[in-house]
Amino acid sequence: MRKTKIIGHRGAAGTHPENTMISFKEAERVGAYGIELDVHLSKDHVLMVIHDDKVDRTTNGSGWVKDLKASELKELDASYKFGDKYGFCGIPTLEEVFEWALSNELVINVELKNSLIDYPDIEQKTINFINRYQLKQRVFLSSFNHESMVKANMIDPSIEAAILYMEKIYEPWEYAKKLGLRSIHPYHRTVREDIVKECHQHNVSVRPFTINDEAGMKKMISYSCDAIITDYPEKALKLKKR
Ligand code: G3P
Ligand code: CA
Numbered sequence: 001m002r003k004t005k006i007i008g009h010r011g012a013a014g015t016h017p018e019n020t021m022i023s024f025k026e027a028e029r030v031g032a033y034g035i036e037l038d039v040h041l042s043k044d045h046v047l048m049v050i051h052d053d054k055v056d057r058t059t060n061g062s063g064w065v066k067d068l069k070a071s072e073l074k075e076l077d078a079s080y081k082f083g084d085k086y087g088f089c090g091i092p093t094l095e096e097v098f099e100w101a102l103s104n105e106l107v108i109n110v111e112l113k114n115s116l117i118d119y120p121d122i123e124q125k126t127i128n129f130i131n132r133y134q135l136k137q138r139v140f141l142s143s144f145n146h147e148s149m150v151k152a153n154m155i156d157p158s159i160e161a162a163i164l165y166m167e168k169i170y171e172p173w174e175y176a177k178k179l180g181l182r183s184i185h186p187y188h189r190t191v192r193e194d195i196v197k198e199c200h201q202h203n204v205s206v207r208p209f210t211i212n213d214e215a216g217m218k219k220m221i222s223y224s225c226d227a228i229i230t231d232y233p234e235k236a237l238k239l240k241k242r
Contacts, residue, residue, distance in 0.1 A: 001224050002200065002224045002225075002226055003224075004220060004221045004224065004225050004226065004227060004228055004240070005033035005034065005107075005226065005227040005228075006032050006033050006034075006227065006228060006230065006233050006236045006237050006240065007032060007033060007034040007035065007036050007107070007109060007207065007227050007228065007229045007230070007233070008023075008024075008026075008027030008030075008032040008034070008035045008036065008230065008231075008233035009036050009209065009210050009229045009230055009231045010023060010035075010036060010037060010038065010051060010231070011023025011024040011025075011026060011027050011035055011037070012026040012027045012030070012032075012231065012232070012233055012234070013231040014212060014230075014231030014232040014235075015231075015232070015234075016086070017058075017078050017079035017081070017082055017086060017089050018051060018058060018078075019037055019038060019049045019050055019051055019058070019078065019091070019092070020078050020079060020086075020089040020090075020091075020092065021089065021092050021096070021097070021100065022079070022086050022089055024037070024092075024097065024100070024106075025100075026233075027106070027233050028104055028106055030233050030234040030237060031233075031237055032106065032233040032237065033106070033107055033227065034106050034107030034108060034109060034138075034227070035106055035107075035108055035109070036108075036109040036111060036142075036209075036229050037049050037094075037097065037108065037109070037110060037111065038050060038051040038111045038113050039094050039110055039111070039112060039113060039122070039126065040053065040065040040066065040113050040117070040119065041065075041066060041119040041122055041125070042065060042066070042068060042069055042070040042072075042073055043066060043067055043068055043069045043072075044069045044070055045125070046069075046070035046093055047093060047094035047095070047122075047125060047126060047129065048065060048070065048073055048091055048092075048093060048094070049091060049092040049093065049094055049096075049097060050065055050073075050078070050091050051113070052065075053065060053066070053113070053116060053117055055068070055073065055076055055091075058078050058081075059076035059077060059078050059080065059091065060076055060077045060080040061073075061075075061076040066117060066119070070093065073091050074090050074091065075090075076090070076091060077089060077090070078090065078091050094110065094126065094129055095129060098129060098130075098132075098133040098135060099133070101133070101135060101138070102133065105138070106138070107138050107139070107140070108135070108138060108139045108140075109139075109140055109141075109142055109162075109185075109207075109229070110126060110130075110139055110140070110141050110142070111141075111142045111143060111164065112126065112141060112142070112143040112145065112148055112152075113143075114143060114145050114148050115143070115144040115145045122148075123141075123148055123151050123152040123155055124155055126141065126152075127152065127155050127156050127159060130156075130159055131156070136156070136158055136159050139159065140159070140160035140161065140162060140183065141159060141160065141161045141162065142161070142162040142163070142164050142185050143161075143163070143164060144163075144164045144165065144166075146163050146179060149161040149162065149163055149179065149181060150179050150180060150181070153179075153180055153181060154180075157180075160182065160183055160205075161181055161183075162181065162183035162184060162185045162205075162207065163175075163176060163179065163181060163183075163184055163185065164185045164186075164209070165184070165185075165186055165187065165190070166187045166190075167187075167190070168190045169186075169190075171198070172184050172186065172195065172199065172204075173195075173198050173199045173201075173202040173204040174202075176199075176204050177202060177204065181204075182203060182204055182205060183204060183205040183206070183207065183226075184199065184204060184205070184206055184207075185207050185208070185209055185229070186206070186208050186209075187208070187209065188208035188209060188210070188211045188216060188220060188228075190208075191206065191208045191220065191223065191225070192223075193222075193223045196223045196224060196225055200224070205226040205227075206225045206226055207225065207226050207227040207228065207229060208220055208225055208228055208229065209228075209229035210229055210230060210231060211228045211229070211230050211236075212230055212231050212232055212235075214235070214239055217230065217235075217236050217239050218239065221239075221240065
């Protein structure tokens with residue numbers, strides 16, 4: 001039986017401004033095993049930690065991330081929806097997150113947001129940073145763009161790359177292995193116990209997303225998923241201790 005680890009989705013997005021340092025620090029404070037975050041490239045090719053293709057939903061700005069320079073993105077407040085609760089929270093660069101990660105032991109799931117937008121060489125750029133910070137044992141990549149994960153794996157097979165998916169895949173362990181990959185990040189409603197078992201028999205790790213209710217968490221833990229990705233890492237950890 002594998003013990004299920006808890007990964008804070010966009011940090012602790014259920015309670016804190018998503019994909020901000022304050023959110024990542026909250027996941028660390030509550031004792032999460034790791035954090036998940038999303039990256040895009042700015043106009044001047046800086047890896048920025050933000051979920052959407054545009055800044056409109058999560059910040060006080062507007063426009064496409066790809067059309068704004070890092071210095072312009074840095075001026076935006078990613079916690080504006082929370083009023084004064086957290087003060088100004090800038091959009092972090094991936095480098096800032098890695099710098100902070102040197103002071104802790106968290107695992108970091110970097111999701112490349114390159115399904116709809118083609119960011120040239122985002123895989124190589126991300127891998128360069130992982131290697132510069134010597135974090136390859138603690139970082140794994142994921143993307144809904146499976147071709148991109150194959151590319152990342154070809155650049156550096158020692159960095160784990162996972163496929164994200166929403167719809168059911170037939171025998172996902174075979175699919176992952178066919179791509180040369182060893183982990184899957186499925187939408188949690190596609191996951192069954194027999195699928196987790198088969199994956200583990202084929203040395204494929206299973207980390208479903210995004211599980212926020214207790215029943216769903218309990219189910220994934222009872223299936224021995226390798227990790228669950230949740231907006232509420234504190235709640236998940238308390239549940240595990242019960
Ligand atoms: O990594 C799991 C999850 O983050 C994928 O979906 O849209 O929340 O980035 P999304
Ligand atoms: Ca994500």
